[in-house]
Amino acid sequence: MSGPESLPPDDRLLAEFLAGQGAVREIYRTMAQEQVPPHLDAAVLQAAESAAASSTSRPRRRHWQTPMAAAAVMVLSFGVFLQVQRDPAAQSQLVEAPKQPSPSAVPTAVETSQDAAKNEVLAEAASARKEVEADKNQVAATVAKPRAVAIPQSRRVAAADDTPPPPAPPPALATAAEPPPSATLDSFEPERAEKAADHAALSAAAARESRQQQETFAAAAGPMAKARGVPRAANLLDPHMAPTTIVSETSAAAAIERWAQSCDAASIGLVGPMRWRGLEVVAWRQQLDDQQVVTALRFAPEITREAIAAALGSLAAKTSLTAAHCAHTVLRELRASEAGWSLTCECASP
């Protein structure tokens, strides 16, 4: 394999430069000392902070907007449904009215009675029309304008199926500020089925869009929620990794001191049976080991790894458990030094 010396001069220059070496690189590194003026530093940092601060506040508004819109749609739909439910009772009365005139009456009387019935029906239709208009006006005053307006059954005496009008479309899709079409009794009937289908499709689309918006906002809020919920020292590249805590020298020394003083009998060297946090200890020592102060507890044979870990309590997060694969309940040693805490296992060898 050819080394750098066998390369053409130009390629050697290039290889040196890419490796961060060579005369050109060295001189450039020495003389390229220009720095950003401090006022620009301040401006950029300020802009970055403002942008981040404004963006963290914005999503909060989005969080309640979608559920609020969904709730409003449901309430309005339910209201329209209730309104429609009231009408079948009135519709049934109007259906029975034309049947009242007796067929055995004298022709003149029949005609008169038929005229009267007809007049009665027309009067009721007129009053029903007025009711419809009043309903339309009432509905037009709400946020969502339900396109479906209940109409009296006088026009639909012969209708066999009576499909209730679909729920109102969501506010986002409804043409806001647009009054419902002024449907006359004559013109409304043929359009009803078509509008019912349209409204059903619109409602389904609205529900889909609402779901998609919720998913989008949830996904957008996901990383931020995760960032808010996880301590700053957490490993964001692997959210499943437990947060790590770095023990400073001062903290480690203080922790050792507290731990040492928690022993029932503070001593140096072997002084006989002791207990540490309720666990029997056969020895406790402190020594200088490789320029570090090492404090160690040697537990009695029957003390299990789990019991020691439980006794460690909050210190467990800072304690590395070496030989974790070993399942033997043999002597355990808990060592603490400025490098950290460790719980090691020594399998009894025959």
Added chain:
Amino acid sequence: MPVAVLDALGAGRWVVDHRGMAAAPPDPTDETLMLRYAAGETAAFAPLYVRHKDGVWRYLLRGSHNEASTAELFQDVWASVVKSRASYQPTARFATWLYRLAHNRLIDHWRAAKPHDALDEEAQELASHDHETPSARAVQSEQGTRLLAALAGLAPEQREAFLLQAEGGLSLEDIATTQGVGRETVKSRLRYALVKLRKELADVWP
């Protein structure tokens, strides 16, 4: 130092722990900092900015040859970083992404400033010491001054390739992507640039 305190007890051997001081946690990567900033952690931006600000400044300074323009370009580049944080994806190195923003902004600047003039002419015109910026005049080394002048005299694409590597640490592939050319083209540009610069220093650096 072996410890034999417990041998008398016959309770087993001590486990000797040879671990040294706990290593300091590694600095977070540029990509990690940017993702944290995008997630709303304002404090993550500052260390990222400090790492790259001077390199970007010098890149823009050598490309614009004018400190006032450089200040404007510099702020625009970092404003783009801030604005694009939500859509940032660590598919490439952060430095590559950053210098691509700077490159695009510089291109816009060249096109807006003198769209019809040859950029080579501008570079040669500004290579003279009369156009040195106040900060460049502070450079004491003769070699450095001559290298700067020679750098300013390079063709813009050669100079940019040089700066993208020297300031941004971009690889050949990243430079190729930034400049919109092939890898071999980038190598040629760098070769030409280095040969010219080396030649400029031949009498003081054999």
